[in-house]
Amino acid sequence: METIESLRRKIAVTEELREVVKTMKTIAAVSIRQYEKAVASLRQYSHTVEMGMQIVMRGQQEERAKPRPAPGRRLGAILFGSELGMCGQFNELLVSYALDRCNELQVAKKDRSIIAVGARAVSRLEESGERVESYFAAPGSVSGITSRVQELLLKIEAWQYPGGVERIMLFHHQSVSGAAYRPQTVPLLPVDLEWLESLGQKPWPSRVLPTFTMARPRLVYVLLGQYLFVSLYRAFAESLASENAARLSSMQAAENNIEERLKELRLHYNQLRQSTITEELLDIVAGFEALTGKNH
Numbered sequence: 001m002e003t004i005e006s007l008r009r010k011i012a013v014t015e016e017l018r019e020v021v022k023t024m025k026t027i028a029a030v031s032i033r034q035y036e037k038a039v040a041s042l043r044q045y046s047h048t049v050e051m052g053m054q055i056v057m058r059g060q061q062e063e064r065a066k067p068r069p070a071p072g073r074r075l076g077a078i079l080f081g082s083e084l085g086m087c088g089q090f091n092e093l094l095v096s097y098a099l100d101r102c103n104e105l106q107v108a109k110k111d112r113s114i115i116a117v118g119a120r121a122v123s124r125l126e127e128s129g130e131r132v133e134s135y136f137a138a139p140g141s142v143s144g145i146t147s148r149v150q151e152l153l154l155k156i157e158a159w160q161y162p163g164g165v166e167r168i169m170l171f172h173h174q175s176v177s178g179a180a181y182r183p184q185t186v187p188l189l190p191v192d193l194e195w196l197e198s199l200g201q202k203p204w205p206s207r208v209l210p211t212f213t214m215a216r217p218r219l220v221y222v223l224l225g226q227y228l229f230v231s232l233y234r235a236f237a238e239s240l241a242s243e244n245a246a247r248l249s250s251m252q253a254a255e256n257n258i259e260e261r262l263k264e265l266r267l268h269y270n271q272l273r274q275s276t277i278t279e280e281l282l283d284i285v286a287g288f289e290a291l292t293g294k295n296h
Contacts, residue, residue: 004276007269014265018258021251024086028248035241036175038142042234049226050199055210056220057200075107076165077114078152078188080172080239081121083138087246090173090181095124097183098171113165115155117148117239138243139236149232156189156228166190172235173242179249181242188231191224 079098081091102112114130116122118138125132134155139145159165170186212219 002268002272004269004272007265007272011262011265011269014258014262018255018262021255021258025248025251025255028244028251031244032175032241032248034142035237035244038145038237039234039241042230042237046230046234049223049230052219052223053196053227054199054202054204055212056216056223057196058204058209073107074111074113074163074165074167075102075105076156076159076163076168076189077102077112078168078170078235079114079116079121079125080170080235081116081118081124081138082243083118083120083140084247085120086250087243088250090243090246091118091120091124094171094173094183095121095128098185099128099130101169101171101185113159113163115152117236138240142237145233145236145240148236149229152232153225153228160189170231170235172239173246174238175242175245179245179252181245186231186235188228191227 077098079094081094109130112130113133114125115134115136116125116132117136119135122132122135136148136151139148156168159168166189167187168189170188171183172186173181174184175181214222
């Protein structure tokens with residue numbers, strides 16, 4: 001049977017837990033904002049890279065006339081999960097989505113090379129019977145994204161030469177609105193030739209066309225490197241923003257449950273306290289009546 005003291009301890013512990021949850025909510029909300037700002041800052045840089053590709057691709061009819069090579073059987077998949085928990089079904093949804101997509105593309109397990117970002121994604125993949133070739137820890141802040149991108153670029157290069165992986169796809173969550181998010185696929189390599197062709201055919205926004213002195217193949221190589229960097233950086237930032245949105249939603253639900261639990265505990269505490277006070281008063285009255293009865 002619970003006592004007043006045990007209920008008082010439970011209320012104190014629950015209130016402490018509520019403060020922890022509130023702190024985590026605040027951290028998640030601040031993190032969402034910083035990653036959203038990182039995504040927004042990429043837009044202008046990405047636009048600059050596209051404009052460079054637009055100039056390089058202008059007048060390249062002979063390049064556009066080349067037949068498009070058929071993609072190889074091997075697929076490199078990079079999944080952006082979470083390093084920490086308390087973010088709901090974030091990793092489960094991502095892994096399920098990515099594996100369904102691989103199955104739709106009819107890529108056998110033996111032809112899949114998987115990189116997982118975030119320890120939680122690794123465990124979900126292994127539970128699904130997939131072999132994770134490499135694991136990268138998810139960065140804890142915007143400042144840590146660049147180094148992770150550089151590490152991934154080195155791994156992608158190793159995949160291609162001499163690994164022979166010709167198709168590489170990114171799978172990550174993207175924020176929709178508020179705390180909502182959804183998984184998406186980003187084809188990384190080979191570069192979409194139709195996209196390059198469309199860039200070369202777009203009208204230039206001014207009357208003066210920029211020129212370049214670097215050899216065209218070298219400039220294309222540099223610009224494509226920047227395109228890969230931007231794509232990976234955006235995947236990291238959007239995934240981290242979505243992760244914190246999921247955590248914010250989970251913490252909000254936890255806070256609501258804690259508030260309900262506190263109400264129950266306080267109600268029980270007040271009822272037990274009132275019952276104890278009533279019993280004490282009855283004991284006093286009974287004692288008083290017993291004493292007065294003896295005096296008479």
